Every structure is written in structure tokens, then in C-alpha cells.
Amino acid sequence: MAHQAHAYHMVDPSPWPLTGAIAALLMTSGLAVWFHQHSMILMAIGTVLMLLTMYQWWRDIVREGTFQGHHTPPVQKGLRYGMILFITSEVFFFLGFFWAFYHASLAPTPELGGCWPPTGIFTLDPLEVPLLNTAVLLASGVTVTWAHHSMMGGDRKQAIQSLTMTIVLGFYFTVLQAMEYVDAPFTIGDGVYGATFFVATGFHGLHVMIGSIFLAVCLLRQIKHHFTSGHHFGFEAAAWYWHFVDVVWLFLYVSIYWWGS
């Protein structure tokens, strides 16, 4: 029986990259079919396939790392680079929407009334719920740091407590933002103001939900004793992602809610 003479992880063949690619194809073409032919079936199949792919691929990574020991220090370093590069790509994704917002708002066209906010748009008060949302996300940044230090110090109970608080705060943000969406006096169809507002904050909200799920998975894994005080990269990746989500909100708050009001 041959053993590897190196510290790297030669991953076993897996079907998940293929199912993931097929899911991406079905979701995107399904979206177009929904828009033009009013049938949701292709999009639904794509979504189901995507969820199945995500669950099984990440389950396999947990098996390879936590249970089979393949995540040696060099492998973990590669995973760190990967997460950093992914978050960097997300930064560029949001940069585009901020570009659109500043393009429209720094030189408002005559069609809008030559002003920002455009004529007829009544903006949300930045000192009401948006300020609360800011406090909620900043607080969750404190609690997730508490969770990390607890984990590093081997304090299992505090890690679970602080991680739970982080997730609750994230959930509270989502609920508050959903209420704001329903109560807002403007919609996504209200010209470039509505478009930039809802697309930028909407994608941000989606990332809050994704980050919350990531943290919840970490909470489940922490309860099931997957993490050690010296090795808990899954949690670190979730915490990095969460801080990124928080920073994007701060930019949204200052640019769109505050300066743009």
C-alpha cells in the first residue's frame, strides 16, 4: 500500500464540480426562461441541484479535513489563500454596484431633476433603522471575535454562547432590513435611485444570509467537537466572511443611506 511522501492533499475524484456547473447553467438559463416564457421549472431544478451540490461538497471537505486528517498546515495555508482570494473577488463584485451608485448620484441627470436624491424620492432617515442595523452588525463583529478567542482558549461553552449571539444578531439584521424593504416609500422600479439602492442592499442582504448560514454550520460543528483550539479554519473563514459583510454594510451606510440622503 503506497503512502504519500508529501504534505499535500491529492483529492479523490468527485462529481460535485460537474453537478455544480450544471446547476449554474440551469439556474442562469432558467432565470432567462422565467423572464421570457414564465416557466419556473428549469430554475427550480437548477436551484435544487445547487443546494445538493453545496451540501455534499462541503460535507466531503469536512470529512477529508476533520475526520481523515488531510488538512495539514500547508493544505490549510492553501485554504486560507483560497478564502482570501474569494472574498477579494466579492469585494470587486460590490465595487461595481458602488460604481453604479456614484456614477448616478455624483452627476444626476436632468431627467431626475438634476438633483440627488431625485425629485419625488423620499429617502429613509439614516438615523432610524439603518443606524440600528449598523450597531447590530458592529456588535456581531465583537461577538464573533469573542467566539474566536474563546475557541483559541479552549473555552467550549463561551465559544458556543458567543457564536450563537453572533447568529442571532445576523438574523435580527435580516428581519429589520426585510421590514425596511416593505415599509420603504420607493421601490426597485423607481429609476436609478431605486435600482442602485435595492440591488446594492439586496446583494448585501443575501450575503448576510449566506454568512449567517456559514456561521450556523460552524456552530453545529463546534457543538459536535469538530474544532480544536489550534485548528478551526472553517470558523476562521466564516468569521472573515462575516467581517467582510460588516465592512460592506459600513460602506453602504455611509454612501447610500447617509451621503445619498
Next chain:
Amino acid sequence: MSVSPAALVARRALAAASTSSHAGGARTWKILTFVLAIPAVAVCMANAYMKMQEHSHHERPEFVPYPHLRIRTKKFPWGDGNHSLFHNPQNNALPDGYETSHH
């Protein structure tokens, strides 16, 4: 240059918080959570609630059929295609006016 004792203590505490080998790091962030973060959220909750009470007498803006708002170049792919996803009949007018008469 003399540094105040308080500054020295704060500097030591923050240094402890950032080293991963010192177990006291978690305690610092636990204190920050309950002394700073949670109270700040509570204050903002109270503030938002009070501000909301202030204008619960909802004077919604008069409807003006501006051409640059309520754009309907393509129908929404749900319902009658004329309502946004988070449409609120009280607050959101359709292209031809509000749906509800009161307020």
C-alpha cells in the same frame, strides 16, 4: 514622555486581546460585548422606536406621475407584472397612483 496609568492598562489589555496564546483575550471581548456592543444596540433600538412613534401619523407624499419614477419598461415576472417584490399598497404608488385611498 510620561504615559498615564490608565493608558498603560488599556494598552496592556488590548495587547492581551490580540495574542492567541493568552486565554485572557476572550475575556476582553466578552466584556466589550456586554459593556459596549449590546448597550449600543439597545440605545439604537430605543432611538429607532422613538423616532418611529414620532411620525406614526403617516403623511405619505402626494402622488405626482413623474416619468422618471415607477418605471415599467418590462413587466415583473410575477402577479400582474405591475407590483414590485416588496410592494406596500400604503406606501408605494403604482404608475397611475396609490391603490389605497386612506392616509
